[in-house]
Amino acid sequence: MRRNAASTSCGGRPVKLLAVGLNYRSASPELLARATAGTTDIAAVLDELLGSFDIAEAMVVSTCNRVEMYTAVRGFHGALNDVGTVLARQCGVPLTQLAPGLYAHYADEAVRQLFKVASGLDSLVQGERQVLGQLRAAYITATKHGAVGSVLHEATQQALRVGKRIHTEVMSSEPQPSIAEAALNLGESHLGSLVGASALVVGAGDMGTAAAAALRGRGVDELRILSRSRESAARLAATLCASHGILAELDQALLGVDVVVCATSSPQYVLTPELATARLAQQRRLLIVDLAMPKDVAPLLAEIPGVRVIDLPGMARAVTAMPEATLSSAWRILSEEMAAFSAADRATSVTPIIVALRERAEDLMARELAWLTARQPQLEVAQQADVARAMRRLTKSLLHDPTVRVKQLAAADGSYYADALRELFDLDVPTETAAAAIAAASVGLAEYGRCAEVTR
Known part of the structure; x- marks a missing residue:
């Protein structure tokens, strides 16, 4: 495994941030599911990215509604092609098939995208805080793997600070729900209050933990946690006074519950019509919340009478936007922080x-x-x-x-004065103007068949 290269410059060549990814807006649910499933082995993905000559640093942010690869790159064209190739190979689809769902941001716009993600402004549920923890976890994973140098370190730390500032200054008075809370809000709007209901949470990771806590907050009476690992289920259950078991007990755990929340990382369906049929023979009313990507719940379940399925694609069409004043304040802070970051970066570039x-x-x-x-x-x-x-x-x-x-x-x-200094003293320093970078970005994405997008 190759370790960090110099980040602000490599062999005299400037290093800039490149973000390539797809999310719930840019890609179909099926394509996003394949991307999420294909990037579960983060170490392997990082190794592939760092194997590129044009990539000096790398970090992968993979959540239920996005997969983004942030890289510090020496050359735009080569890096863009290599990131796309790695993502396509991990997803098991040709790059030409993946390209329509991709977007790319370069230099300052890549930093801006990172700031948007950290603040929750680019989330399915705008303003949700869980993404801050997910971004921090992605940074820690990449750092432990030796994939983070000065460019990604500075950009990510600033993004975490900006995200925290926006949540503290703008959203603290009107806290936004997590994705799990938003899904349960939607479920209650269809089925009524969950007070006194019995609930089952399948999965004890971050999303399962958030869902279990949200269910307890809504006053569910009986709560059970299932996980592949009995230890993981027991740890979560102990914090919420819940019972626990393993995934193999799912068929029995379904009996008598009113709400099922699925949030595993399984590449196959966890909840199938066959499993739900026995449950519905007892009581013909069941709320299923699928927070997994790829999906945990087989699509046919939504066609069974008495079953209400809420999944991430459905939430994207139903979630309520943030209040306009709150959103405006958040964007103002982000713009201020972005201007300060860009000014500092320009000063450092000389x-x-x-x-x-x-x-x-x-x-x-x-x-x-x-x-x-x-x-x-x-x-x-x-x-x-x-x-x-x-x-x-x-x-x-x-x-x-x-x-x-x-x-x-x-x-x-x-760069005007820096360029003047270079010319006056005939200094041999490589340069890449903003115009050249944008032109490179446009040409690079044209090689994807003009299917991806560069924000200028």
Whole structure:
């Protein structure tokens, strides 16, 4: 496994953030399910991504309503093709079939996408907080794998901070429901209050935990947790005064329950019509909430009389949008944070030019000192050292104000002054202007058959 490469520049080439993914808006539920199922082995995906020459860092964010790959890249075209190829291979579909559901964001727009995800503004349930934990978990996984360097570290840490700020300052007075809570809200709108009901949660991961807590909050009387691991089910059940069991006991656990919430990572259906038939023979009313991606619940269950199935695609059509004032405030904060991040990034981007300028000055000074030593051989070593120190102080003083000022100007006005400095002193520093980056993005996605999207 290849470890982190330099992130702000690699071999003199600038490294920028690239985000490629698909979500509940861009892709069909079937395609999103295949992407989610294909990226369960995050370590394997990270290894594949880091095997690309053009990719220096990588992080995979996979949730019930999105799969996104954030990479720090040396070259746009090669990286875009490699990320798409990895995603297509993991999903088991040709890239041409996957491409219509893909979107791509580059440089500042990739950071903006990360900020949107962290704040919940890009979630199926706008403003939900669970995505913050999912993003943090993705970052920790990538870090442990040696896939995170300075570019992804800085962008992700800032995204987590921005997400927390938006939730604290804007949404704390009107907290948004989690996806599990929103699904149960929708269920109650059809079936009435869940107070006194009996409920079964299948899956003890993050989504299952959120669903179980939401059910307890709604006053369910009997709650049972099932998981592949008896230990996982027992741990969750102990926190909620619930009973527990293993997935093999599902057929018996269904008897007598009013609500079933499925949230496993199984690639096959967990709840089938055959299992539900025995349950419905006793009582012909059942609410099923499918929070899994790929789906845990077979589609035919929705056709059985007395069964109400709520799944993620259905929620996308039914969830209530955030209040306009709240949404406006959240976007204002995000825009402010994005402007500050971009200014700091532009200021940092001139560092290679400043380093090159100082190296040029050091080189000229060394040549002049060599010339002086050859012309004045009678100078003692101490005298030569005094001359060298004086020249270094002079060089440092001459360069200090211009280098500080060019950082300030770059932060405010982009690369114009940095480019001018490069031209004036004929500095050999690779450059990639914003226009070139956007053009590269457009051309790169054209190679996908013009099916993907680059936000400019």
